[in-house]
Amino acid sequence: xxxxxxxxxxxxxxxxxxxxxxxxxxxxxxxxxxxxxxxxxxxxxxxxxxxxxxxxxxxxxxxxxxxxxxxxxxxxxxxxxxxxxxxxxxxxxxxxxxxxxxxxxxxxxxxxxxxxxxxxxxxxxxxxxxxxxxxxxxxxxxxxxxxxxxxxxxxxxxxxxxxxxxxxxxxxxxxxxxxxxxxxxxxxxxxxxxxxxxxxxxxxxxxxxxxxxxxxxxxxxxxxxxxxxxxxxxxxxxxxxxxxxxxxxxxxxxxxxxxxxxxxxxxxxxxxxxxxxxxxxxxxxxxxxxxxxxxxxxxxxxxxxxxxxxxxxxxxxxxxxxxxxxxxxxxxxxxxxxxxxxxxxxxxxxxxxxxxxxxxxxxxxxxxxxxxxxxxxxxxxxxxxxxxxxxx
Amino acid sequence: xxxxxxxxxxxxxxxxxxxxxxxxxxxxxxxxxxxxxxxxxxxxxxxxxxxxxxxxxxxxxxxxxxxxxxxxxxxxxxxxxxxxxxxxxxxxxxxxxxxxxxxxxxxxxxxxxxxxxxxxxxxxxxxxxxxxxxxxxxxxxxxxxxxxxxxxxxxxxxxxxxxxxxxxxxxxxxxxxxxxxxxxxxxxxxxxxxxxxxxxxxxxxxxxxxxxxxxxxxxxxxxxxxxxxxxxxxxxxxxxxxxxxxxxxxxxxxxxxxxxxxxxxxxxxxxxxxxxxxxxxxxxxxxxxxxxxxxxxxxxxx
Numbered sequence: 001x002x003x004x005x006x007x008x009x010x011x012x013x014x015x016x017x018x019x020x021x022x023x024x025x026x027x028x029x030x031x032x033x034x035x036x037x038x039x040x041x042x043x044x045x046x047x048x049x050x051x052x053x054x055x056x057x058x059x060x061x062x063x064x065x066x067x068x069x070x071x072x073x074x075x076x077x078x079x080x081x082x083x084x085x086x087x088x089x090x091x092x093x094x095x096x097x098x099x100x101x102x103x104x105x106x107x108x109x110x111x112x113x114x115x116x117x118x119x120x121x122x123x124x125x126x127x128x129x130x131x132x133x134x135x136x137x138x139x140x141x142x143x144x145x146x147x148x149x150x151x152x153x154x155x156x157x158x159x160x161x162x163x164x165x166x167x168x169x170x171x172x173x174x175x176x177x178x179x180x181x182x183x184x185x186x187x188x189x190x191x192x193x194x195x196x197x198x199x200x201x202x203x204x205x206x207x208x209x210x211x212x213x214x215x216x217x218x219x220x221x222x223x224x225x226x227x228x229x230x231x232x233x234x235x236x237x238x239x240x241x242x243x244x245x246x247x248x249x250x251x252x253x254x255x256x257x258x259x260x261x262x263x264x265x266x267x268x269x270x271x272x273x274x275x276x277x278x279x280x281x282x283x284x285x286x287x288x289x290x291x292x293x294x295x296x297x298x299x300x301x302x303x304x305x306x307x308x309x310x311x312x313x314x315x316x317x318x319x320x321x322x323x324x325x326x327x328x329x330x331x332x333x334x335x336x337x338x339x340x341x342x343x344x345x346x347x348x349x350x351x352x353x354x355x356x357x358x359x360x361x362x363x364x365x366x367x368x369x370x371x372x373x374x375x376x377x378x379x380x381x382x383x384x385x386x387x388x389x390x391x392x
Numbered sequence: 393x394x395x396x397x398x399x400x401x402x403x404x405x406x407x408x409x410x411x412x413x414x415x416x417x418x419x420x421x422x423x424x425x426x427x428x429x430x431x432x433x434x435x436x437x438x439x440x441x442x443x444x445x446x447x448x449x450x451x452x453x454x455x456x457x458x459x460x461x462x463x464x465x466x467x468x469x470x471x472x473x474x475x476x477x478x479x480x481x482x483x484x485x486x487x488x489x490x491x492x493x494x495x496x497x498x499x500x501x502x503x504x505x506x507x508x509x510x511x512x513x514x515x516x517x518x519x520x521x522x523x524x525x526x527x528x529x530x531x532x533x534x535x536x537x538x539x540x541x542x543x544x545x546x547x548x549x550x551x552x553x554x555x556x557x558x559x560x561x562x563x564x565x566x567x568x569x570x571x572x573x574x575x576x577x578x579x580x581x582x583x584x585x586x587x588x589x590x591x592x593x594x595x596x597x598x599x600x601x602x603x604x605x606x607x608x609x610x611x612x613x614x615x616x617x618x619x620x621x622x623x624x625x626x627x628x629x630x631x632x633x634x635x636x637x638x639x640x641x642x643x644x645x646x647x648x649x650x651x652x653x654x655x656x657x658x659x660x661x662x663x664x665x666x667x668x669x670x671x672x673x674x675x676x677x678x679x680x681x682x683x684x685x686x687x688x689x690x691x692x693x694x
Contacts, residue, residue, distance in 0.1 A: 113574035127578035
């Protein structure tokens with residue numbers, strides 16, 4: 001159990017000498033963007049300006065699309081990658097140059113990384129044996145961890161005789177048996193099928209109640225992030241986009257990226273909406289209709305001194321309702337999800353998704369090709385400026 | 393369709409082109425098999441056939457007038473048994489030392505983080521293509537005081553760069569980085585990773601390397617011929633060569649004796665091939681299982 005402090009952490013993978021000389025010959029190209037990596041003269045920048053304080057026993061989830069630097073950050077915390085600059089503290093101890101084995105951390109890998117020649121018992125006992133823990137204590141700890149994870153009956157088996165879910169439990173068991181200060185998990189569920197993933201997600205929540213430690217969990221699955229994390233760190237292109245509780249990042253996304261990344265289905269965006277102000281009251285024009293903003297929104301915009309401009313309006317599909325007086329759209333796709341209906345509509349050339357509860361709804365009246373009227377509560381909409389930042 | 397009916401279902405019909413392809417393939421492979429197997433079979437039947445029949449071209453498919461005279465002649469030589477013992481000692485030492493050198497070197501070179509990796513690669517590659525030549529080699533061994541010494545046979549054979557690179561490739565492809573990282577987080581240092589993780593997962597390459605080095609040393613005679621003067625230190629191959637030369641060169645006496653020696657020399661050729669090959673052939677089945685065995689099953693996803 002320990003707190004963690006990351007101060008302005010940066011990770012650069014240096015260019016090889018060959019690449020450096022080639023670059024010099026080509027001329028000065030100080031910085032360019034290739035896919036989502038920043039390539040500079042010093043090399044490929046994977047993570048930068050990463051500062052975060054993690055409290056003792058907190059469950060932090062790093063989430064973001066592939067290549068955003070979340071796994072690199074985790075590997076730097078583990079000591080598997082060198083930190084190019086910045087400071088990493090576990091508790092009060094600066095651990096930038098401390099070997100992984102001396103950091104008192106444990107890690108669960110995406111690929112399980114179980115030792116194939118050892119039984120489940122030996123896999124779990126390996127780290128304790130290296131610490132020269134007495135045999136009786138090893139046995140007690142391994143059996144306790146196996147009990148928690150319900151793998152006692154597999155202790156004598158080798159990893160190849162286990163299913164994917166069982167292997168992942170062993171990997172978790174191997175990590176918790178050491179009672180580490182920090183437990184790192186690198187996309188531990190991404191190799192499992194959907195059903196097992198849901199089950200294991202619940203198990204991890206239960207596990208957290210049973211073991212008192214600090215968790216840092218990396219995933220690209222925002223459902224995992226929302227359900228597991230006390231706080232979520234959303235990353236893109238090596239930068240932190242937003243840090244907040246699941247509720248905060250869902251209700252108050254800081255920019256267009258976070259708004260689009262968090263929430264399923266994705267938030268609807270209406271671009272080039274005219275924001276106007278008349279006698280101190282703001283209104284926004286969406287798809288030809290002028291919508292007056294609420295008192296709270298007016299205050300927020302006025303406090304920031306927002307001038308009339310072109311904005312992007314965002315509204316979550318779950319915040320839309322069928323309403324005769326609202327906008328009209330044509331249904332392109334109708335997805336019946338059981339308790340709710342996902343309607344993909346074309347509204348004046350815009351793709352709009354609405355999530356409608358099916359209770360009391362005539363589902364057959366909302367099939368492909370039919371027209372439908374909908375509206376949304378202005379209080380739940382988000383306004384993003386030209387720089388992509390949330391104005392509210 | 394029931395399971396029984398499905399089981400009885402006719403196999404997928406081949407097209408005319410497929411049939412021609414499979415037929416030509418089968419004939420070609422059968423011919424290749426005969427080309428490889430027949431010379432070995434011929435040596436066996438020739439070694440136990442009457443030398444006259446062999447010389448007369450009568451031994452083609454089966455032994456003619458079976459005789460063990462060649463084996464008797466060879467096995468009654470005491471030098472053969474001494475040669476066997478010497479070869480076993482040389483081979484055993486070579487295998488042990490070569491594994492001690494090759495496996496850690498291969499592991500080291502397979503790691504991305506080893507300092508000066510490029511330098512070490514060049515260092516190992518250069519002697520692969522350029523050798524100093526026989527006389528400098530002899531001079532080096534002589535300066536080291538290794539003439540007529542067991543180490544003159546063993547030391548030059550303990551590292552084959554070809555085998556080293558094969559080992560390096562095995563480690564690169566068979567031991568995932570994730571496994572090593574997991575061990576390091578669990579508290580293992582470099583030495584512990586190597587002994588507790590890498591070695592137990594490398595039975596296949598250990599077996600293959602042991603076999604390659606063993607066969608190389610078992611069959612070698614050149615270094616022994618150059619560096620050994622004491623006949624008591626001769627390895628088996630050199631002893632057999634001496635016996636063969638002796639049986640060919642001691643021709644003298646009456647015409648009948650000359651003919652008899654000539655016949656015997658011819659048979660000894662075949663017998664010596666068998667005498668020197670049988671132990672290696674016996675060893676092969678024990679290591680064969682490792683050749684294609686996937687030791688990593690269950691370790692990673694999938």
